[in-house]
Amino acid sequence: MASSKGTNHQVSQIPSSQGSTNASNVPTSSKIRKSLGKFKGLETFKKIRAYNNAKLPVQIDMEFRRPFGENADGLVGEIARLVTLCASFDVSYWRDVPEDRKDKIYEKLLDKFELKVGDEVCNDIYIRKIIYEIAGRRYRDVRCTLYHHYQSYATDEERLQNPPQDINANEWAWLAMSERNKVNRSKQETVKDKLEELASQSCDSPVASIPEEVLSSVVGQRFGHIRGRGCGPRPPSKSVATAATITGLQSQVKDKEERMIQMEEIISKQREDLDKIQEKLDRQHEEMSSQLNEMVNKKFMDMIWDLDIGLDVYSKNLSYGIKFVRITYSDNIHYK
DNA sequence: TCGCGGTAAGTGGACTGAGC
DNA sequence: GCTCAGTCCACTTACCGCGA
Numbered sequence: 001m002a003s004s005k006g007t008n009h010q011v012s013q014i015p016s017s018q019g020s021t022n023a024s025n026v027p028t029s030s031k032i033r034k035s036l037g038k039f040k041g042l043e044t045f046k047k048i049r050a051y052n053n054a055k056l057p058v059q060i061d062m063e064f065r066r067p068f069g070e071n072a073d074g075l076v077g078e079i080a081r082l083v084t085l086c087a088s089f090d091v092s093y094w095r096d097v098p099e100d101r102k103d104k105i106y107e108k109l110l111d112k113f114e115l116k117v118g119d120e121v122c123n124d125i126y127i128r129k130i131i132y133e134i135a136g137r138r139y140r141d142v143r144c145t146l147y148h149h150y151q152s153y154a155t156d157e158e159r160l161q162n163p164p165q166d167i168n169a170n171e172w173a174w175l176a177m178s179e180r181n182k183v184n185r186s187k188q189e190t191v192k193d194k195l196e197e198l199a200s201q202s203c204d205s206p207v208a209s210i211p212e213e214v215l216s217s218v219v220g221q222r223f224g225h226i227r228g229r230g231c232g233p234r235p236p237s238k239s240v241a242t243a244a245t246i247t248g249l250q251s252q253v254k255d256k257e258e259r260m261i262q263m264e265e266i267i268s269k270q271r272e273d274l275d276k277i278q279e280k281l282d283r284q285h286e287e288m289s290s291q292l293n294e295m296v297n298k299k300f301m302d303m304i305w306d307l308d309i310g311l312d313v314y315s316k317n318l319s320y321g322i323k324f325v326r327i328t329y330s331d332n333i334h335y336k
Numbered sequence: 337t338c339g340c341g342g343t344a345a346g347t348g349g350a351c352t353g354a355g356c
Numbered sequence: 357g358c359t360c361a362g363t364c365c366a367c368t369t370a371c372c373g374c375g376a
Contacts, residue, residue, distance in 0.1 A: 140345065
């Protein structure tokens, strides 16, 4: 980082509304809004006056392609001021700024500075190129500042109602539209990246395997037109679309039929298996019932057998008792 | 087609002066 | 002393033309 960083701020700016380098237009302290950047050119102007309105000499280093020495900061500051004042901002890049605007900046610069390489005053295409490089960097900075200004408002309406002070409304409107388009473009790039990512995964993923499905999964579906136009699939011509539609539908019908046949075969086989299982279950049930009956019968017979023995004993006891009662009874009668 | 060099754009950070 | 806006620069990245 250069040790002289920031020293260029001593080169102040004449307010853009005045925009002239004439001495009568130098702002007085009472009229000036005290704000950084608003005095650009003032110090340079004072220096020029101190030189009896002569041009300020500036050394140019051809190797490092930059000014150096006493008035280098003044030169760079003046370039920045002229870029803000003269360069059009209704284009995206410095290279697109009209040549006449660039020439104007260069000529105004030569009104105040004497560009020297060594001891010789130089005004050739190489010097001009170096000046344009510096101007191009300042152009980017200005655009960067304008972009920050753009970001400070949420809606286009607010942005258009609050243009920066040093830029006219038309250029600001163009910039606002440009930035909006850039955002939209970046969204398209995002969709493109997602499409490529999903397309690369489509072999493994059963969800989205054809481009239309991939696109729909990324940008969503919308009737009437294809979303993501520019990066995504483009609508085919009418005849091609009709033929493609018929072919596609026929293919889909054929595919459905094949899948239905396969499903029916699977269902039929499953029914056969089910019948076999049912038959087996019936046989097992029959066998178990038979075994159960046999066991029940056997148990029943055992119980009957036990019951016969008991009845026999009971009947023997019963007849014995009756005999006893008769004897007793006859005895009692007898005794009576 | 690939690598190289030049050029320009984008970005982040350092620095400064003015205002509070 | 702190914050903010303006300015400048270094670095990275992207693009383009050219030659092998």
